Amino acid sequence: MAIVVKDGIRSAKRPIPAPRPLEILEDGRVVQTFLDGDAAAFTELVVRYQTRLLNFIYRTIGDRERAEDLVQEVFIRVYRHLHRFDQSKKFSTWIYTIASNLAKNELRNRSRNPLVLFQTIRKQWEADHRPLQFEDSSSRPDDLYRKRHLKELVEWAVAQLPEHHRVVFVLRELEGKTYEEIAEITGCNLGTVKSRLNRARNNFAAIIAPRLD
Amino acid sequence: MNCFAFRENYSDYTDGLLDEAAEFGARQHLAECTACRRFDEAFRTGVGLLREMPTVMPSRCFGNTLRQKIRHEAVASTPALRRWSGVAGAMLIVTVIGVVTWERREGLPSGAAPVALSKRYRTPAHTWDARNSMVVQLAQDTAPYPDDPFHPIPSATIAHSALYASDLSFETPAVWNGH
Numbered sequence: 189m190a191i192v193v194k195d196g197i198r199s200a201k202r203p204i205p206a207p208r209p210l211e212i213l214e215d216g217r218v219v220q221t222f223l224d225g226d227a228a229a230f231t232e233l234v235v236r237y238q239t240r241l242l243n244f245i246y247r248t249i250g251d252r253e254r255a256e257d258l259v260q261e262v263f264i265r266v267y268r269h270l271h272r273f274d275q276s277k278k279f280s281t282w283i284y285t286i287a288s289n290l291a292k293n294e295l296r297n298r299s300r301n302p303l304v305l306f307q308t309i310r311k312q313w314e315a316d317h318r319p320l321q322f323e324d325s326s327s328r329p330d331d332l333y334r335k336r337h338l339k340e341l342v343e344w345a346v347a348q349l350p351e352h353h354r355v356v357f358v359l360r361e362l363e364g365k366t367y368e369e370i371a372e373i374t375g376c377n378l379g380t381v382k383s384r385l386n387r388a389r390n391n392f393a394a395i396i397a398p399r400l401d
Numbered sequence: 402m403n404c405f406a407f408r409e410n411y412s413d414y415t416d417g418l419l420d421e422a423a424e425f426g427a428r429q430h431l432a433e434c435t436a437c438r439r440f441d442e443a444f445r446t447g448v449g450l451l452r453e454m455p456t457v458m459p460s461r462c463f464g465n466t467l468r469q470k471i472r473h474e475a476v477a478s479t480p481a482l483r484r485w486s487g488v489a490g491a492m493l494i495v496t497v498i499g500v501v502t503w504e505r506r507e508g509l510p511s512g513a514a515p516v517a518l519s520k521r522y523r524t525p526a527h528t529w530d531a532r533n534s535m536v537v538q539l540a541q542d543t544a545p546y547p548d549d550p551f552h553p554i555p556s557a558t559i560a561h562s563a564l565y566a567s568d569l570s571f572e573t574p575a576v577w578n579g580h
Contacts, residue, residue, distance in 0.1 A: 239458060246457050264467075267471055339453075343451075362451060363451065393444035400442075401449075
């Protein structure tokens with residue numbers, strides 16, 4: 189303990205601890221650091237979640253560019269409303285809730301807007317007709333073709349799921365969320381989550397099973 | 402367990418949430434039923450392929466674009482600015498409500514134009530106020546709205562120095578809006 193002499197008065201003062209690097213703090217502490225005025229903490233949150241959210245939204249809406257726009261929107265909303273975040277809850281659940289709502293809105297807008305639907309179809313057509321990339325030189329071209337075909341098939345199968353089944357399916361199968369977390373993110377009760385997930389899994393298997401042979 | 406029951410419980414089976422007896426029944430059904438085995442294999446292959454998909458990375462400009470948007474957001478939502486805009490909004494609402502209420506009580510049509518009263522009235526009733534100015538009030542029958550009880554009789558305060566001793570008439574302000 190350091191003894192500090194100030195204005196002739198001896199007082200005991202604890203030495204100021206060195207600031208902990210943001211990378212090792214858990215989400216809740218990073219949020220509090222940002223609310224305490226450290227702008228770098230927000231950058232840390234962006235670094236932690238940008239890729240996860242991009243993949244989640246991309247797998248849900250199937251459009252990479254739009255997914256990136258929506259991830260930016262997620263972070264803007266987080267920035268705007270972080271002071272309202274209930275810190276007794278998990279930050280990851282909160283940010284996924286925002287992302288999930290934006291993804292659902294996007295899917296709804298698409299279903300109402302034929303132009304957006306056409307653009308999505310055109311992007312998929314362009315992807316289908318791009319040349320094969322031989323990223324794995326050890327595989328034979330026909331194996332590569334089959335693998336690419338299968339990946340496109342499963343992506344397409346996910347896109348065939350109804351919107352509310354798809355969100356639950358992606359959160360469970362790709363993001364590894366628990367039933368409770370999915371319930372909180374989607375604002376549904378546990379029973380609804382279980383029922384939607386079962387239907388989504390059944391639909392997914394039923395769509396790809398005949399095409400896998 | 403039959404095919405229907407197997408698929409009804411498929412999610413729980415996949416996540417290992419079935420009790421021991423149900424789990425045994427599901428496994429037994431899978432061993433016997435080709436269709437459900439194909440179904441299960443298709444699901445596991447499909448999910449495996451999905452998980453193998455390369456991770457999509459944010460574009461190079463992602464960080465810069467976000468930083469610009471956040472900076473814009475920070476300026477637009479400066480706490481002080483936000484706080485004062487709330488106060489200003491509240492004051493505006495209170496003012497509007499006050500004006501509308503006052504107009505209703507005074508009987509003026511909302512947004513009434515000021516009434517021109519540039520007219521010379523004779524022998525008004527008058528009193529003297531504390532500053533030795535003459536407070537004059539028109540007689541009821543000479544008021545601009547003699548039949549309207551909701552319109553107050555106009556009055557005016559005239560400085561003593563502006564009065565002509567020989568002439569007790571006065572001129573109301575050129576524009577009187579009810580105050």
